[in-house]
Amino acid sequence: MSDSIFRKDGTAQGVAKQRYIETLAKPDQRVINDPYAKRFVLGASLITLMGHKLSVWITQKFAPGFHEHLISRTRFIDDLVEKNAASGSEQYIILGAGYDLRAHRLELPFSLKVFEVDQPEVQVRKRSKLPKDLPNASNVSYVGVDFNRQSLTEQLLAAGFDQSKRTIITLEGVSQYISKDATASTIKELSELTNHSGSTFFISYVDESLKNDPEACFGKGYPKATKRAETIKNLSAKVGEPWVSFFNPEEIETLLSENGFALTQNKTLADLNDEYFTPVGRRIPEHHIFKLEHFVVAESNTTAT
Ligand SMILES: C[S@@+](CC[C@H](N)C(=O)[O-])C[C@H]1O[C@@H](n2cnc3c(N)ncnc32)[C@H](O)[C@@H]1O
Known part of the structure; x- marks a missing residue:
């Protein structure tokens, strides 16, 4: 077994760190x-001592706008989930949930069933660190899946979807x-699984211009x-999770539309x-705007009967 301090969860820890900094x-x-x-x-006590301003300043030295980018992504999805849950969605699937605690930190209707999907190792670590008195805990099911190798359908149905x-x-x-094929097959599976249910799909992707026109x-x-x-790009590779897939906006729109989802929003930090x-x-000043990842929302073309 590897003695790395990151066991498939290095990037999940990285995002949780920015959420912690913002919470301060x-x-x-x-x-x-x-x-x-x-x-x-890791090192949460030091971050607590430094506080929000100094921690954001240090993150800025690495890349201006990096902290704000991740926080705007979190907030954008928080708003989307709250709005959908309030307007009648009854289930929420969090794909690659990592250390996302949306199911417990947002005020969601008790009737909303949440399915958290991630690699089993990451889920075990997450669950070992959660407090016993977590709000809404009985509404959350954990579904362990490797998107590159396994299909979601059986596990989600077995978990009560x-x-x-x-x-x-x-x-x-x-x-x-994950590979482009894994993203495509995940969207396809979910489109078939949620057919005729009026679903909303959020996906973030890294713009392929990062490679040829950074x-x-x-x-x-x-x-x-x-x-x-x-x-x-190299930051996540260092924790063993390299970026392997990049998309252009048309490619994502086509992929979604081929699977019955119509794109309704495509935003970056610049828009938020x-x-x-x-x-x-x-x-955030223009010269600190970080927009290499897009936040996309699509709605299924069919509605419940
Ligand atoms: C950058 S983290 C994002 C976590 C969470 N969505 C967030 O924003 O806080 C990427 C997540 O994708 C998960 N992941 C990466 N490759 C995966 C795979 N092949 N199958 C399932 N999950 C995977 C990781 O375990 C990790 O939790």
């Missing part, structure tokens, strides 16, 4: 709140780590864009600055 901001200045993130972060109910599905920060992935004047693009950061006095 003053309540009227923070964009998201994740009271559980700290449990999954109901094909007739309206469902929201999120694939957050995952498509870059400057396009950042705001105007972003410092050392090409070099930074390389550093960011006004909505999330300006109101809390933290507007």
